[in-house]
Amino acid sequence: MSNENISDKNNNREENMSQMTGKQETATDRNTSNTSNTKGASATRSLGDVAAGREAKVGKAFTGGSGLEARGVHAWFGKKHVLQDISLEFATGTVTALIGPSGCGKSTFIRTLNRMHEFIPTAALAGQVLLDGKDVYEPGVDVTKIRLKVGMVFQKPNPFPSMTIKENVLSGLKLSQIKIQNSDELLESCLRRAGLWDEVKDRLNEYGGSLSGGQQQRLCIARSLAVNPQVLLMDEPCSALDPGSTLRIEETIRELADTMSIVIVTHNMQQAARVSDYTGFFLSDGGPGRLIEVASTVEIFTNPKEKRTEDYVSGRFG
Amino acid sequence: MSQAILDVKPEYPWKLTPKDLVTDFLGALFTLASTLAIVGFSPLKGKLGFAITLIFMAVITTTIMSWIKLDRKAAFNSATTVLVYVTASFVIIALASVLYEIIRLGAPGFSFSIFSNDMSQTASDMPLTEGGLLHAVIGTAYIVTFATLISTPIGILTALYIVEVKGRFAGLVRFFVQAMSGVPSIVAGLFIFALWMIQLGNAYSAVAGGFALTVLMIPTVARTAEEVLKLIPSDLREAGLALGATQWRTVAMVVIPAARSGLITAVILGIARVVGETAPLLLTIGGADAINLNPTQGNMSAFPYYVWKNLLIGSENAISRAWLGVFVLMIVVLVFFTLARYLGAARGGRK
Numbered sequence: 134m135s136n137e138n139i140s141d142k143n144n145n146r147e148e149n150m151s152q153m154t155g156k157q158e159t160a161t162d163r164n165t166s167n168t169s170n171t172k173g174a175s176a177t178r179s180l181g182d183v184a185a186g187r188e189a190k191v192g193k194a195f196t197g198g199s200g201l202e203a204r205g206v207h208a209w210f211g212k213k214h215v216l217q218d219i220s221l222e223f224a225t226g227t228v229t230a231l232i233g234p235s236g237c238g239k240s241t242f243i244r245t246l247n248r249m250h251e252f253i254p255t256a257a258l259a260g261q262v263l264l265d266g267k268d269v270y271e272p273g274v275d276v277t278k279i280r281l282k283v284g285m286v287f288q289k290p291n292p293f294p295s296m297t298i299k300e301n302v303l304s305g306l307k308l309s310q311i312k313i314q315n316s317d318e319l320l321e322s323c324l325r326r327a328g329l330w331d332e333v334k335d336r337l338n339e340y341g342g343s344l345s346g347g348q349q350q351r352l353c354i355a356r357s358l359a360v361n362p363q364v365l366l367m368d369e370p371c372s373a374l375d376p377g378s379t380l381r382i383e384e385t386i387r388e389l390a391d392t393m394s395i396v397i398v399t400h401n402m403q404q405a406a407r408v409s410d411y412t413g414f415f416l417s418d419g420g421p422g423r424l425i426e427v428a429s430t431v432e433i434f435t436n437p438k439e440k441r442t443e444d445y446v447s448g449r450f451g
Numbered sequence: 452m453s454q455a456i457l458d459v460k461p462e463y464p465w466k467l468t469p470k471d472l473v474t475d476f477l478g479a480l481f482t483l484a485s486t487l488a489i490v491g492f493s494p495l496k497g498k499l500g501f502a503i504t505l506i507f508m509a510v511i512t513t514t515i516m517s518w519i520k521l522d523r524k525a526a527f528n529s530a531t532t533v534l535v536y537v538t539a540s541f542v543i544i545a546l547a548s549v550l551y552e553i554i555r556l557g558a559p560g561f562s563f564s565i566f567s568n569d570m571s572q573t574a575s576d577m578p579l580t581e582g583g584l585l586h587a588v589i590g591t592a593y594i595v596t597f598a599t600l601i602s603t604p605i606g607i608l609t610a611l612y613i614v615e616v617k618g619r620f621a622g623l624v625r626f627f628v629q630a631m632s633g634v635p636s637i638v639a640g641l642f643i644f645a646l647w648m649i650q651l652g653n654a655y656s657a658v659a660g661g662f663a664l665t666v667l668m669i670p671t672v673a674r675t676a677e678e679v680l681k682l683i684p685s686d687l688r689e690a691g692l693a694l695g696a697t698q699w700r701t702v703a704m705v706v707i708p709a710a711r712s713g714l715i716t717a718v719i720l721g722i723a724r725v726v727g728e729t730a731p732l733l734l735t736i737g738g739a740d741a742i743n744l745n746p747t748q749g750n751m752s753a754f755p756y757y758v759w760k761n762l763l764i765g766s767e768n769a770i771s772r773a774w775l776g777v778f779v780l781m782i783v784v785l786v787f788f789t790l791a792r793y794l795g796a797a798r799g800g801r802k
């Protein structure tokens with residue numbers, strides 16, 4: 134009985150949410166057509182148009198710190214060479230999308246960026262990952278500090294089941310033993326930035342598992358925000374979510390990108406076009422995965438230099 | 452039109468029709484009758500003969516009936532269904548008859564005075580209104596608490612070493628834990644007897660008994676905890692580590708709380724494993740008829756010892772005392788398990 138009630142409530146909430154996101158979607162649409170749609174309202178928009186429709190930050194001078202940079206990164210699992218010579222720069226204030234077929238090493242690559250790669254027993258690595266100009270793999274570097282600065286959101290929403298919503302958001306502080314004064318303020322600001330505050334403000338003491346999938350993923354985003362990272366890595370954060378939740382998260386990503394740099398792996402070309410400033414295309418031809426092309430997102434979707442990139446983004450393979 | 456919609460009644464087309472019920476009933480009747488006939492006219496005799504014939508006839512009847520009604524596939528399905536029901540009922544019957552016997556023979560001697568008396572002033576042959584088993588309650592409480600306090604941290608840390616640390620010796624440790632769980636309980640008793648008592652010169656005591664039970668309890672706790680920890684998705688560990696936590700803090704704050712109810716179950720299973728152990732206690736606690744409040748010194752009693760001793764004495768009243776001991780032990784275990792289940796489920800939201 135009570136279970137049914139709960140799921141009923143959830144359904145309602147889900148509906149409300151998608152209504153809200155529905156509105157937002159039309160707002161974005163309007164923007165897009167104002168700025169770029171030259172083919173008339175009825176024409177279907179290409180990925181390039183979608184990408185161009187966003188106010189891209191490409192070409193702006195890189196602000197603040199140098200952010201994160203991979204230099205000649207190789208990765209292995211045992212004898213198997215899975216990444217070859219990846220060099221890529223992520224500037225503060227931008228969103229970089231990584232696209233490419235399954236198994237080409239996108240996940241492996243972003244896991245080298247916050248040193249999660251080394252948890253796989255057979256893993257090996259070569260190259261440098263520079264955070265604010267310093268190699269994170271240098272001997273003597275405190276790994277936990279690196280992971281605080283480079284946060285991560287996983288493919289499957291994974292809130293801590295033993296913690297309430299509030300405890301989940303603040304868990305990073307406890308886990309890394311950071312003490313702060315006004316945790317309530319931080320709680321609210323993280324949940325607001327993750328676009329979840331209005332939905333959970335009255336149920337902060339419920340368990341994270343009671344939220345819908347999309348809400349759980351935003352809770353996980355709020356959780357990674359609480360330790361104030363410089364970079365946020367997202368590995369297919371929307372692949373398990375419905376379109377409404379996906380749009381909410383994309384919007385969150387856009388807002389967050391003002392203050393940090395975001396790297397997002399996605400299989401959804403539309404999503405890459407909607408949220409990212411830069412796009413990197415990974416491909417493996419049976420051997421190790423390589424970075425085939427990286428450029429501004431508009432360029433990748435309208436005028437890629439590589440034939441293989443064009444084939445992939447236009448859906449001819451992968 | 453709306454009238455027509457309102458007229459529609461909920462139906463259950465998947466339920467059995469009266470005709471089905473009648474044929475099923477006739478089938479059951481036939482099974483019973485033919486069984487009685489076979490038992491009556493053949494050399495198969497007694498309860499066992501009856502049970503075997505009944506099962507046999509039930510399977511045959513249902514198979515033939517569904518074959519006639521439907522087809523071969525349905526017949527095979529019915530036959531397996533009946534077999535599954537029969538085997539399940541064997542387990543339930545066995546369990547229920549054990550419970551029934553314990554209650555039938557143990558409950559009559561029960562009164563609350565048994566919790567305020569020991570056997571120091573009473574001979575086992577005297578009526579059950581005299582004496583009690585407080586000394587056994589205290590002994591078992593001491594011994595099991597002691598064993599639990601030592602085995603729980605060791606068992607869980609062992610599991611953490613195997614699953615979380617994945618240390619270089621994880622495979623070896625795992626092998627030893629498995630080997631240990633196969634150790635006969637008398638060997639555990641002998642081990643403590645030889646080491647703790649003969650080598651180190653200690654006398655019978657609750658502590659010695661606790662050590663013996665610890666040897667038996669650690670592998671159970673460790674193996675169950677290992678299984679439980681393996682079920683925690685590695686996603687959660689990675690989420691903790693990605694938030695800048697050390698491995699130790701991730702385990703303490705994320706993995707263990709997520710596995711909490713499972714770990715409690717591991718401890719309960721460990722206690723269940725040892726609470727009724729008799730052989731190792733005979734060698735280590737010495738046995739007593741009087742209350743001994745000092746767990747570190749002096750002979751101690753325990754439920755299994757109490758039951759064993761009274762059974763050995765063998766007079767009618769003594770045997771009733773033994774059943775009473777079993778009965779009380781069963782209730783204690785039941786109360787304890789319920790409590791632990793409740794505590795395990797109280798927090799943690801989703802499992």
Ligand SMILES: Nc1ncnc2c1ncn2[C@@H]1O[C@H](COP(=O)(O)OP(=O)(O)O)[C@@H](O)[C@H]1O
Pocket residue numbers: 210215233234235236237238239240241242253255
């Ligand atoms: N834990 C692992 N052990 C061995 N090989 C792995 C492991 N994880 C990934 N791989 C291999 O590395 C390659 C890249 O995988 P991944 O980075 O997950 O690709 P993507 O995220 O682009 O789909 C694949 O060939 C995969 O089989």
Ligand SMILES: [Mg+2]
Pocket residue numbers: 239240241368
């Ligand atoms: Mg991947």
